[in-house]
Amino acid sequence: MFRTKNLFSVLLAALATLLAAAPIAARADIVVNVDQGVTQPLPIAIPAFGGSSVGGQVSQVVTADLQRSGLFRPLDPNTFVQKRIDVNLQPQFDQWKQISAQALVTGQVTNDGDGRLRVDFRLWDVYAGEQLLGLQFTTTPENWRRLAHKIADAVYEKLTGEKGYFDTRVVFVAESGTKAKRIRRLAIMDQDGANPSYLTDGSYMVFTPRFSSNSQEITFMALRPTGASIYLLNIETGRQEALGHYPGMVFAPRFSPDGRKVAFSVEKAGNSDIYVMDLGSHATSRVTTDPAIDTSPSFSPDGSQMVFNSDRSGSPQIYVMNADGSGAHRISGGGGRYTAPVWSPDGKLIAFTKQEGGQFHIGVMNADGSGERILTSSYLDEGPTWAPNSRVIMFFRDSAGGGPRLWTVDVTGRVTAQAPYPLSASDPAWSPLLN
């Protein structure tokens, strides 16, 4: 009996061993699971575009855009085996694999007979050896930078699945002079700092400029010796229009997503409330009536709600209400003082300024107030504004001694960089994607 039992045990053990050692080829449903990966900026090669002398400049702008996003790692052109590539020929992928390029952008710039600039470009997957994108743009020769931004946007979208944000502009307040005699001028530039220009002459101070959804109009607050007013400015025509006069301070204007309304704050006898003006009829309605300070309204992307800042609970906090003022409720829950909330273009997040622990922070939270994340901290970080793809935030940072500067941070907080504008600037507002 004992021997039999032993034999049986041995057989069972042998069976178990055989099963363990058997090739899993016996299973036809096996799937290789890959669940970690290595998240890093994508190595991309962007050799100088061929053809016209502008080609090199175009590829440089594309390179700078992608690099600044933090999601790409443009490779050093000195390592390229193929320096210039005919855009109509398939690249020699092995040469690009040698330098670990995962993507390759080739292009060519030519001058059309009618004086227009034409750019053909292709995006290649080096390892798959296939073309991912092939586009052609034409424009006037002086517009080549915008064309480069459009190429960067196309590459960005193809490789990340999100819209790009490079063909955009930023309106901001250019600051100069001493603190006692500060000059604050309205200014505008491309998002990469190129083509800066002033929109006002500095004879009065400007604050909080904001773009409309069509990128053609700006609303801002102007402070003159006669008082404060809110203006609309058409940046194409230069036409400027005051949005009425109010008994008291008027500030913090912002367009509704459809561009037909402007929400703003009016301060009277120490009480600030939020108003909305219909730009067609100029009819104004008051949407908050609380005795506390209610300010900094920002519409949700569908226009049905507004996020705003109020100290009705004793300290500045973030609240959300319906666009008609009903259903106001607090969404910020952490310690500290919250100001300047801005709804992201995709509606998922709200950016804000937070003051806590002797420092200022830029942060984001979900639209319901959950998931607060602090992205930056410094002596003074303020005034967040969203890139149109809801991935990057621009703000201004001031130090104890120097003037304010524009900075950017991505929503993960990992990619922070000074914006490519070298002078003092504050109150940035990012435009939607240009048409």
Next chain:
Amino acid sequence: MNPAWSPQGRDDGWLPALAAAAVLHVLVFTLVVMFGLPKLKPGGTAVPINIVANAPTTDSRAAEQAPQVQSATTEEPAPEPEPAPAPAKSVPTPAPPKPAPKPVPTPAPAKTAPLKAQPAPTPAPAKPSKPAPPQPTFDLNRLDASLQGAIAKARAGRPASAPRGPTRSETALQARPSAGTGVSTSDVEGLGQLLNRLWNPNCAADPVDVDLAIDVDMNGRIRVDAHGRDQSSDPAVAASYIRAISAVHKVEPYDPKFRGQHIPIRFIASKACANR
């Protein structure tokens, strides 16, 4: 005798028959596993894999990921941290060891100080069994290096930001080029690990999990079946496929083990991008 093994009323005489039947089953099963399956392989079904094992693969990886060699060497000294704790073990018996400040964090000038601070292996009850920990010739730099190695080891589970060399299981697979009879669990794990190194998931958009399959030809090149990509117009889906397809191509040429195989692969970006 355990009654559980011999239920009452059973005749011990039928147990050998049971044993014989089991042997028979095992034999049949083994034969089916070893010879029967290839014939059963239906076209287009997911069938396992063979991994690695050809020079081009090995060569290209080595060229691309030279730093790995370094990371491998930094892991070498990992065993060395033992010398440091060793004296501590012997402490209980002898004189109260000075509350030795941990040698690692101390700045350079303290290089000699910890030497004294270390409770030198006192003449105490010698632990003969241990392969003698290096003697008092304590080197702060070596300790630091070894601790770095230990830290690196501890981090090994996390994806590194820089490409690394093949893992042990990958290299093991490379060492068995002739094994062509099927794919073991470690083969699959090896391929999974390799792809984890080569895959740069798209965490910029909302993560999209990607299912694809590859057919490996006799040269180790692949044809990718990514019909999920073609069925979606979502740019985030397309971008996620691009990343996954690029990763599977980076493995080319595939090891002979995989040739002629159809391999389904699932890239789980939702997990890879979590908390990033």
